[in-house]
Amino acid sequence: MRQAYGLKILNANHQDVRRLKREGHQAELHGNKFWNSSFLIMDHLKRHPLKKNSRVLEIGCGWGLLGIYCAKTFGCRVTGIDADPNVFPYLQLHAEKNGVTMAGEKKSFQQLDQRYLSNFDVILGADICYWDEMTGLLMNLIARARRAGVQQVMISDPCRPPFTDLAERCDKKYDGVLLVEKFLKRPVNASGEILIV
Ligand SMILES: C[S@@+](CC[C@H](N)C(=O)[O-])C[C@H]1O[C@@H](n2cnc3c(N)ncnc32)[C@H](O)[C@@H]1O
Numbered sequence: 001m002r003q004a005y006g007l008k009i010l011n012a013n014h015q016d017v018r019r020l021k022r023e024g025h026q027a028e029l030h031g032n033k034f035w036n037s038s039f040l041i042m043d044h045l046k047r048h049p050l051k052k053n054s055r056v057l058e059i060g061c062g063w064g065l066l067g068i069y070c071a072k073t074f075g076c077r078v079t080g081i082d083a084d085p086n087v088f089p090y091l092q093l094h095a096e097k098n099g100v101t102m103a104g105e106k107k108s109f110q111q112l113d114q115r116y117l118s119n120f121d122v123i124l125g126a127d128i129c130y131w132d133e134m135t136g137l138l139m140n141l142i143a144r145a146r147r148a149g150v151q152q153v154m155i156s157d158p159c160r161p162p163f164t165d166l167a168e169r170c171d172k173k174y175d176g177v178l179l180v181e182k183f184l185k186r187p188v189n190a191s192g193e194i195l196i197v
Contacts, residue, residue: 001097004187005042007069008097009034020089027062027086035127036190037156038066040182044154044194050074050122057081057120059109059141060128064091064102067124071100079120081107109137117141117148125155129163138166139173142197146174156182158192167195 002009010017012033026032050056052075058067061080064087070076080091080102088104095102107116109128117123123145129138142153157163171177178196 002187004039005046005069006073007065008094009065010094010097016093017090020093023089025086025089027084027090029082029084030062030127030130034063034065036188037158037192038069038126039184039187039190040156040192040194041066041124041126041154042069043182043184044180045070045073050076053077054122055079055120057112057117057123059112059123059125061091061104062087062127063094064104065094066126067091067102068095068098068100070124071095071102072098076122079103079105081105081112083108109134109141112141112144114144114148117145117150120145120148121151123150123153125153127157129155129157129166130160132162135162135165135169139169142170146197153197154194156192156194158190163193163195167193170195170197 054076056070056076056078058080061082064080067078067080071078085106091104145153167179174197180194184190
């Protein structure tokens, strides 16, 4: 187990992680581990904290550590959605280890309609734009989120081409889009950008 940004993060060989794998929870859409781009948003939020009780939705949450960070650090009310239900036992394990609650729901980006999204103030996602088709899905999701009154959407990535396309398309379409560059040395070497719409 390692500690970063005040979080306990289990390694792949931790006995509880190994037990969940043995029980058959094998993630299939790359949600099989915790990805570093979450650290980029955590680092940004350290300097730009969320309001207590903000309603946060983490999309493509995987193990949910970004959402858990928001619950633990800022007292946000957090839900994570992921298309792969196998990630949720790992999310709940980490929520428990970190002493917070986070709801998990099996939903795809496409299934998040305007009505559902109106329950949230902030949407976060890390490492969720890695296949070409994800650019269009996330463009549409951002449009629905804005219509639903969501105040901010933040998506981080090590700058793969589908993410760069997403950032360019958002910049053309919306006012006030920010692209924050991040280079971290600690807790790991990680670099990339955060798209803030
Ligand atoms: C690379 S992992 C990142 C997981 C987590 N955000 C992190 O940083 O550790 C991508 C996650 O997005 C989920 N995902 C992929 N396509 C999705 C879709 N269309 N709708 C919802 N979740 C999706 C995958 O199941 C996986 O958990």
